[in-house]
Each structure stands twice: as structure tokens, then as C-alpha cells.
Amino acid sequence: MTPTAGPHTGPHSGAHTGPHAGPHSGTHAGPYTGPYAGTSRLNAVRRAAELEVLGDDARIDLLVIGGGVTGAGVALDAASRGLRTVLVEARDLAFGTSRWSSKLVHGGLRYLASGRIKVARESAVERGVLMTRTAPHLIRALPQLVPLLPDLLRPGQAALIRTGFHAGDALRLTAGTPGALLPRVRRIDADRTRRLVPGVRTDGLRGALVAHDGQLVDDARLVVALARTAAQYGASVLTRVRAERVTGTSARLVDTLTGRELAVRAGAVVNATGVWAGEVDTSIRLRPSRGTHLLVDAKALGNPTAALTVPVPGSTSRFVFALPQQLGRVAIGLTDEDAPGPIPDEPQPTEAERSFLLDTVNAALSTALTRADVLGAYAGLRPLIDTGDGSTADISREHAVLESPSGVITVVGGKLTTYRRMAEDAVDTAVRLRGLPARACWTARLPLVGAPGHRDSRPLPAGVPEGGAAGRVPASLLARHGGAAHEVLAAGELAAGELAPIAEGLDVTRAEIAYAVSHEGALDVADVLDRRTRIGLVAEDAERARKAVEEIVADAR
Numbered sequence: 001m002t003p004t005a006g007p008h009t010g011p012h013s014g015a016h017t018g019p020h021a022g023p024h025s026g027t028h029a030g031p032y033t034g035p036y037a038g039t040s041r042l043n044a045v046r047r048a049a050e051l052e053v054l055g056d057d058a059r060i061d062l063l064v065i066g067g068g069v070t071g072a073g074v075a076l077d078a079a080s081r082g083l084r085t086v087l088v089e090a091r092d093l094a095f096g097t098s099r100w101s102s103k104l105v106h107g108g109l110r111y112l113a114s115g116r117i118k119v120a121r122e123s124a125v126e127r128g129v130l131m132t133r134t135a136p137h138l139i140r141a142l143p144q145l146v147p148l149l150p151d152l153l154r155p156g157q158a159a160l161i162r163t164g165f166h167a168g169d170a171l172r173l174t175a176g177t178p179g180a181l182l183p184r185v186r187r188i189d190a191d192r193t194r195r196l197v198p199g200v201r202t203d204g205l206r207g208a209l210v211a212h213d214g215q216l217v218d219d220a221r222l223v224v225a226l227a228r229t230a231a232q233y234g235a236s237v238l239t240r241v242r243a244e245r246v247t248g249t250s251a252r253l254v255d256t257l258t259g260r261e262l263a264v265r266a267g268a269v270v271n272a273t274g275v276w277a278g279e280v281d282t283s284i285r286l287r288p289s290r291g292t293h294l295l296v297d298a299k300a301l302g303n304p305t306a307a308l309t310v311p312v313p314g315s316t317s318r319f320v321f322a323l324p325q326q327l328g329r330v331a332i333g334l335t336d337e338d339a340p341g342p343i344p345d346e347p348q349p350t351e352a353e354r355s356f357l358l359d360t361v362n363a364a365l366s367t368a369l370t371r372a373d374v375l376g377a378y379a380g381l382r383p384l385i386d387t388g389d390g391s392t393a394d395i396s397r398e399h400a401v402l403e404s405p406s407g408v409i410t411v412v413g414g415k416l417t418t419y420r421r422m423a424e425d426a427v428d429t430a431v432r433l434r435g436l437p438a439r440a441c442w443t444a445r446l447p448l449v450g451a452p453g454h455r456d457s458r459p460l461p462a463g464v465p466e467g468g469a470a471g472r473v474p475a476s477l478l479a480r481h482g483g484a485a486h487e488v489l490a491a492g493e494l495a496a497g498e499l500a501p502i503a504e505g506l507d508v509t510r511a512e513i514a515y516a517v518s519h520e521g522a523l524d525v526a527d528v529l530d531r532r533t534r535i536g537l538v539a540e541d542a543e544r545a546r547k548a549v550e551e552i553v554a555d556a557r
């Protein structure tokens with residue numbers, strides 16, 4: 001395994017003359033030219049047509065394996081640089097770790113604490129790119145509040161946290177992100193603290209320290225926006241297609257819906273399969289670590305508008321967060337547990353993790369949460385590289401681009417926030433090693449579907465009022481779709497009831513469900529419930545919405 005790129009790995013320069021060097025020749029598979037060409041629409045019709053155009057024994061520039069944030073980012077980077085790109089995802093977009101995150105767009109504060117200044121700065125820069133240019137429609141500034149409760153903080157810990165927050169602020173400034181977008185660190189009084197997080201304990205409360213970071217409305221929606229934008233630039237985005245027998249220049253693609261198999265030859269193959277990377281390329285050895293979140297009703301904490309940050313007893317650097325979410329929930333996370341063994345499709349939280357999270361957050365709440373308050377829970381796996389000597393190299397926050405002896409280029413680690421930089425490094429590596437005919441990377445200036453400045457983004461049609469009452473466009477729809485909301489409304493044809501919630505108490509509209517199938521590549525009910533919307537995070541919500549979703553999905557197909 002040869003590290004090849006990224007700020008974190010050694011240099012690997014010069015012409016590549018090994019068995020994977022090329023020739024990069026032969027007849028290229030032409031791009032898809034059907035009715036959706038040049039559009040960002042993903043759906044079953046386009047998928048079938050794209051597979052047909054690809055055919056057997058196609059030659060392309062770049063094969064990307066994995067449709068999480070990393071793979072979707074690589075596909076966008078490559079397609080927007082003019083490379084004939086195919087992305088295959090075995091299950092659905094954002095099926096893996098990318099939907100189990102804390103949904104924060106981090107400024108890199110925690111890396112500063114461990115002296116990793118370069119990584120911290122990279123994170124702050126990428127946060128700024130996401131919040132100002134590529135996806136501002138999906139991200140809001142989230143106040144993160146540390147309550148000043150003397151029995152919760154060790155001596156000197158408040159001063160330490162304040163210093164860290166100010167360092168984070170300095171990082172924001174050097175990254176060029178304006179204070180108007182992410183307000184400066186400040187101390188607030190007890191009243192203001194209670195207004196932001198009404199559930200906070202009040203005995204002895206001396207106010208709070210507040211810093212701001214970015215928060216995604218949902219992580220899976222970022223992945224879908226990336227994949228759709230890649231498709232608009234000509235990438236074939238193929239879900240339910242598994243890559244097997246992968247080499248540096250070829251793979252067998254299995255359409256898991258039909259069983260059909262296709263061979264593909266590529267100038268380069270990028271393995272972006274996260275914790276599954278070792279299954280695609282056996283020279284990669286990972287030791288995953290599990291991170292768990294619990295979901296409670298936001299009412300249980302008094303409908304907070306800020307994140308509550310609670311120090312873990314006995315540690316100066318670990319915290320549990322209670323993060324307000326869409327759909328009226330609060331997510332409480334996060335753990336960090338060794339998770340050896342086979343990689344499950346959907347990792348499960350343990351009882352011990354549930355107890356740890358509840359016990360820690362309860363120390364800062366006026367009314368303790370119980371198991372009965374927990375409406376749902378989810379866990380995701382971080383990839384750690386196994387160095388083989390019993391230790392792990394923590395690349396879960398830093399990323400690496402590695403070339404294996406087979407020639408497969410693996411991009412692994414990192415985080416949602418830095419997906420763009422990871423993608424750029426991976427494509428730069430493929431271009432350098434294989435002489436691919438690519439233009440320079442420009443994704444830092446490329447707005448995603450729904451972002452202001454994206455070519456299809458529009459204000460709402462004249463006369464369509466915002467606001468949330470029946471017949472008005474709910475703010476939650478705008479938060480999830482930004483400048484593409486007009487398309488959602490058009491897809492639903494604004495028929496009676498299209499803006500009604502899919503089930504009582506769930507602010508996802510029927511129009512959004514239809515749009516998920518017609519424009520966002522959802523192929524079945526699970527794609528809609530579990531990834532295009534996050535209704536499925538609470539099983540009871542999913543059951544309430546299921547019948548209506550089934551009907552809309554059947555109609556929209």
C-alpha cells in the first residue's frame with residue numbers, strides 16, 4: 001500500500017511506470033445522451049438508460065466505487081474536470097457512514113487542541129467553502145453552548161474551553177469566514193442560556209460560553225446534492241450496482257436489481273467505500289470505531305435552538321452534545337468504541353453506549369431523560385487504519401490517498417466537512433499517476449444543486465407564499481431544498497394536498513416524496529424513508545408515513 005497524496009502522506013511523484021500505468025486507450029464509452037442529459041435529475045429511467053449506454057466492456061476515464069460523501073465528491077470533482085466518470089454504489093446514495101454523522105460542518109477546533117494545526121485549518125477553510133459557496137442552502141450557523149455549572153466543570157476547565165473557543169475563532173478569521181456568518185465567541189448570562197436551551201439545569205447556572213459551527217439540515221442530503229451535481233456534469237451515477245473483482249484499471253459491475261454483470265475498463269479506479277475499503281481492496285486493513293447518537297423529542301429539552309455541550313466526567317477534552325435536528329428531534333451523541341469484526345450494513349448502538357450518553361447529558365438537564373424518552377438511536381463506523389502492530393493510525397479525521405499494489409487508488413478517512421479536499425486529492429492522484437486528461441479542479445467555486453448560483457436555482461414562483469400554513473411552502477421544505485424548491489413544487493404540480501405533511505406531526509410534504517423519486521434517485525420506499533428524508537430514524541414515524549409513501553412511490557415510478 002503506497003500513500004500517494006494528501007497533506008498527510010508522503011510524496012509519490014514522477015511518471016507511473018508500473019503495470020497500472022495505462023495504456024489509457026481504446027474506445028471510450030460515450031456519455032449518456034438521453035432526455036435527462038445535462039440535468040441533475042436522477043431516477044430509475046435514467047439509471048436504466050445509463051447502464052444501457054455503458055454496456056459491457058466499456059472504457060471510461062474514472063470509475064468511482066462508493067456513493068457516500070467521499071465517492072460523490074470524487075465523481076463531481078472528476079466530471080467537472082471533463083473526465084468520463086462512472087460512480088457505482090452497491091446500495092443507495094449515503095447508505096454508509098455518511099448518514100450516521102453528527103451533521104456538523106466543523107471548523108477544526110478539536111484538532112487545534114491536539115496540535116494538528118494543518119488539519120484544523122483545512123477543516124475551517126472547507127467549512128467556509130461549504131457555507132459561503134457550495135452548499136449554504138443546506139447549512140445554518142449553530143450556537144454551541146457550554147453551560148457554566150460549577151459541579152460539571154473541573155477546576156480551570158471553563159478557562160481552557162474559552163481559550164479553545166477563541167483559538168477556533170482565530171481559525172475562522174484566517175479561513176476568511178465572516179463573523180456575520182459564524183458569530184464570535186461570547187459569554188451569555190443564565191437567562192439567555194435558558195432561552196436557548198430551556199431544559200438546562202438552573203441550580204448554580206452562571207451562564208454559558210457560546211461558539212458557532214455549521215450544521216447541515218441533513219448529511220444524506222449533502223450526498224444527494226453532490227451526486228446530482230456530478231450527474232449534471234456528465235457522471236453516470238448508478239445505485240444498486242456493486243463493484244467486484246476490482247483492479248487498478250477494471251472492475252466487474254453487478255446490477256443488483258437484475259443480476260446483470262458488466263465489465264468496465266478505466267484509466268483509474270478510486271475506491272471510496274469508507275469502512276468497506278478493505279473488502280474492495282484486500283491490501284487495506286481497517287479497524288472501525290463506532291459512534292452512537294440517541295434521538296429524543298425536542299420538547300423533552302424545551303425545544304432548544306442551540307446545541308448543549310456537556311463535558312464527560314473525568315476528561316478535559318471529551319464532550320457529549322445535544323444537537324437540535326429537523327423533524328422536531330434532538331440528537332444526543334457521541335461515543336467512540338472499538339468495533340472489530342465484519343462490517344454490518346447498519347451498525348447498532350449498544351446498551352452501554354445508551355447509558356453513557358443519557359448519564360452524561362442528564363448531568364446538565366433540569367429533568368433527567370430516561371430510556372422511555374429515547375425515540376430512536378443510530379450508530380456509524382469511522383475507518384481507522386490498522387497498522388498491523390496492534391495499534392491504529394487515527395486517520396478518521398485526517399484523510400489519506402493510498403495506492404495499493406493492484407493499482408487501486410483508495411481515499412479514506414477525513415470527514416463530511418473535508419469531502420471536497422479529499423476528492424480533489426484523489427482525482428489529482430489519479431490524474432498524475434495515469435495521465436488522465438483532466439482540467440484543473442474548480443469545485444471550491446461550484447455551487448451544488450439548490451445552492452444560490454447553481455444554474456437551476458430559482459426563487460419560488462411568483463404568488464407562492466412561504467410560511468408553513470396549509471397551501472404555503474413550509475420553511476422545512478426550503479431548508480432541505482433551497483433554490484430547488486421550485487422544482488419540488490413543480491414535481492408535485494401543486495395539486496391539492498401536495499404541501500400537506502406526509503403524516504401528522506411530520507413536516508415532510510407529499511411533494512418532497514414525489515420529488516425524491518423523480519429527481520433524487522430514490523428507487524424504493526426505504527430510499528425515501530431512510531435517506532432522502534430521515535423519517536426512518538424513528539421507527540414509529542416511519543410506520544405512520546409508510547402507507548402514504550408507498551402510494552406516492554408507486555405513482556411516481
Ligand SMILES: Cc1cc2nc3c(=O)[nH]c(=O)nc-3n(C[C@H](O)[C@H](O)[C@H](O)COP(=O)(O)OP(=O)(O)OC[C@H]3O[C@@H](n4cnc5c(N)ncnc54)[C@H](O)[C@@H]3O)c2cc1C
Pocket residue numbers: 065066067068069070071088089090091092093094095096097098099100101102103104105106241242243244272273274275276280290291292334379380381382412413414415416417418
Ligand atoms: C458517528 C460519526 C459521526 C460523525 N460526525 C461527523 C460530523 O458531524 N461532521 C463531519 O464532518 N464528519 C463527521 N463524521 C465523519 C463522516 O461521517 C465520514 O468521514 C464520512 O461520512 C465518510 O464517508 P465515505 O463516503 O468515505 O464513506 P461511506 O459514507 O460509508 O460510503 C461508502 C459507500 O460505499 C458503498 N460500497 C461499499 N462497498 C461497495 C462496492 N463493492 N461497490 C459499490 N459500493 C460499495 C457503501 O454502500 C457506502 O454507501 C462522523 C463519523 C461518524 C462515524
